[in-house]
Amino acid sequence: MHWHETNVTVRFNEADQWGMVWYANYFAYVEVARTEVLESVDLLPNQLVDLGFIAPIIHLECDYKAPARYNQKLTVRLTLLPQDVARLVFAFEIVDAEDRTCMVRGSTHQVLLKSNGTMVYKLKGELEKRIHRLARYFEVGTMH
Amino acid sequence: MHWHETNVTVRFNEADQWGMVWYANYFAYVEVARTEVLESVDLLPNQLVDLGFIAPIIHLECDYKAPARYNQKLTVRLTLLPQDVARLVFAFEIVDAEDRTCMVRGSTHQVLLKSNGTMVYKLKGELEKRIHRLARYFEVGTMH
Amino acid sequence: MHWHETNVTVRFNEADQWGMVWYANYFAYVEVARTEVLESVDLLPNQLVDLGFIAPIIHLECDYKAPARYNQKLTVRLTLLPQDVARLVFAFEIVDAEDRTCMVRGSTHQVLLKSNGTMVYKLKGELEKRIHRLARYFEVGTMH
Amino acid sequence: MHWHETNVTVRFNEADQWGMVWYANYFAYVEVARTEVLESVDLLPNQLVDLGFIAPIIHLECDYKAPARYNQKLTVRLTLLPQDVARLVFAFEIVDAEDRTCMVRGSTHQVLLKSNGTMVYKLKGELEKRIHRLARYFEVGTMH
Numbered sequence: 001m002h003w004h005e006t007n008v009t010v011r012f013n014e015a016d017q018w019g020m021v022w023y024a025n026y027f028a029y030v031e032v033a034r035t036e037v038l039e040s041v042d043l044l045p046n047q048l049v050d051l052g053f054i055a056p057i058i059h060l061e062c063d064y065k066a067p068a069r070y071n072q073k074l075t076v077r078l079t080l081l082p083q084d085v086a087r088l089v090f091a092f093e094i095v096d097a098e099d100r101t102c103m104v105r106g107s108t109h110q111v112l113l114k115s116n117g118t119m120v121y122k123l124k125g126e127l128e129k130r131i132h133r134l135a136r137y138f139e140v141g142t143m144h
Numbered sequence: 145m146h147w148h149e150t151n152v153t154v155r156f157n158e159a160d161q162w163g164m165v166w167y168a169n170y171f172a173y174v175e176v177a178r179t180e181v182l183e184s185v186d187l188l189p190n191q192l193v194d195l196g197f198i199a200p201i202i203h204l205e206c207d208y209k210a211p212a213r214y215n216q217k218l219t220v221r222l223t224l225l226p227q228d229v230a231r232l233v234f235a236f237e238i239v240d241a242e243d244r245t246c247m248v249r250g251s252t253h254q255v256l257l258k259s260n261g262t263m264v265y266k267l268k269g270e271l272e273k274r275i276h277r278l279a280r281y282f283e284v285g286t287m288h
Numbered sequence: 289m290h291w292h293e294t295n296v297t298v299r300f301n302e303a304d305q306w307g308m309v310w311y312a313n314y315f316a317y318v319e320v321a322r323t324e325v326l327e328s329v330d331l332l333p334n335q336l337v338d339l340g341f342i343a344p345i346i347h348l349e350c351d352y353k354a355p356a357r358y359n360q361k362l363t364v365r366l367t368l369l370p371q372d373v374a375r376l377v378f379a380f381e382i383v384d385a386e387d388r389t390c391m392v393r394g395s396t397h398q399v400l401l402k403s404n405g406t407m408v409y410k411l412k413g414e415l416e417k418r419i420h421r422l423a424r425y426f427e428v429g430t431m432h
Numbered sequence: 433m434h435w436h437e438t439n440v441t442v443r444f445n446e447a448d449q450w451g452m453v454w455y456a457n458y459f460a461y462v463e464v465a466r467t468e469v470l471e472s473v474d475l476l477p478n479q480l481v482d483l484g485f486i487a488p489i490i491h492l493e494c495d496y497k498a499p500a501r502y503n504q505k506l507t508v509r510l511t512l513l514p515q516d517v518a519r520l521v522f523a524f525e526i527v528d529a530e531d532r533t534c535m536v537r538g539s540t541h542q543v544l545l546k547s548n549g550t551m552v553y554k555l556k557g558e559l560e561k562r563i564h565r566l567a568r569y570f571e572v573g574t575m576h
Binding site for chain 4: 009011012013019027028031032035039044045046070071
């Protein structure tokens with residue numbers, strides 16, 4: 001299983017009055033990593049809509065291990081957990097970019113809906129092709 | 145000139161590590177007041193788009209007088225400054241809800257564009273009607 | 289079990305490009321409700337620190353049932369789930385303020401730490417008194 | 433006059449329902465650039481506090497030229513405008529990272545206060561040394 005990695009630096013406005021990243025701000029970092037991956041397989045939100053689908057998050061969970069602080073350099077790690085059904089489950093970890101201390105760890109679950117709101121149970125056509133490329137990237141660690 | 149007033153309470157995640165509202169977070173409070181007013185004259189962003197227009201902000205300025213803190217109760221005051229041209233200039237003040245100390249004071253300038261991006265120089269039709277109702281509200285302090 | 293309720297209106301900057309509240313922005317609404325409750329028992333973050341403690345969130349989970357939209361009026365419902373150990377587990381629901389459709393439902397888990405970072409296993413003194421008042425509020429629905 | 437430059441990519445949660453960056457979110461990008469510069473001269477907010485000072489923003493102005501969109505790569509440009517008094521005036525521009533189209537342009541004004549709240553009119557000691565290094569960086573474009 002491959003983890004996609006990207007780096008972010010904690011911004012001043014993301015820390016709370018204890019100087020620690022407010023707990024919901026970590027999810028913006030997860031989206032930085034997710035965007036990079038989705039862009040590489042043409043599955044950015046707009047591109048998904050162009051195919052006639054949306055992929056709302058239906059479940060989120062997160063464990064907080066250590067607080068990140070203003071200006072701290074972090075590495076966001078993202079992978080896709082294999083599923084039997086037409087669902088995208090991403091696992092993420094955010095670690096200190098240098099000493100790799102784990103700050104947070106969690107997952108998001110997304111379902112695939114047609115634009116009319118009906119659930120997608122089985123992948124087909126272009127959507128299937130792109131999601132298989134996405135899955136393969138997280139298996140082998142390369143787009144090719 | 146009438147000022148529309150609404151109340152907000154500073155949220156935990158809006159204060160920075162000094163316990164003061166981060167300077168760009170005040171604009172979310174201004175939007176609370178603006179939404180209330182625009183809703184009452186059917187000029188919410190979506191409604192404006194339905195009429196074939198958008199109203200992007202092209203200029204913002206703000207003076208910071210005193211810092212607001214977590215859980216502080218604030219009153220957001222909003223008015224519309226009369227203009228010769230087809231432009232919306234809102235002035236705002238954010239004051240302590242109790243002792244009325246001024247925290248910030250500023251203005252936003254919006255132009256009116258047709259959906260195709262061309263500038264609106266002269267108001268006509270339904271757009272003119274609604275913007276006149278908006279202007280009148282700020283002159284007389286009532287929608288009727 | 290009592291649920292504390294408070295109302296919020298979705299702000300323009302909290303909706304994403306589909307016009308739906310971005311999934312992590314709901315937690316700011318939860319904090320609005322939590323602040324109201326903690327204020328009433330003198331357990332706001334600063335007050336907790338004055339007693340020599342902090343209460344970091346160590347776990348968060350959330351299910352997303354339906355999307356809230358810009359300017360939608362929401363009711364945030366918050367309760368405290370009884371625990372055997374010195375831990376604060378808040379459950380929350382965010383529902384449409386009028387038709388009570390459930391938007392999101394979830395929980396946050398907080399541990400209590402002394403300012404030096406050591407875990408609190410057993411409540412004592414002023415901290416115990418205030419947390420008992422908090423728990424009692426969620427049992428009986430009144431502060432008295 | 434030297435401009436410090438850094439790159440940011442627009443995050444999903446920073447775009448509004450028109451897919452454009454919400455106007456107050458640009459200031460988070462300005463802070464990314466400012467943090468990089470202040471770090472290099474040991475003037476990060478915490479370091480300033482350690483010296484016995486704070487530097488609140490008292491004025492902000494910004495012109496919006498073109499909207500940035502989700503996943504757009506931007507270059508944030510920051511410089512310091514020379515002042516006769518003990519005041520920090522940063523000018524900023526945010527441009528498309530590739531074609532250099534200007535998105536926004538503005539400035540922030542900061543005063544220097546002693547921790548007790550009294551205004552600093554004349555720089556002295558370590559504070560003067562560091563602010564001179566900061567000013568020199570923006571004159572000559574290097575820290576050495």
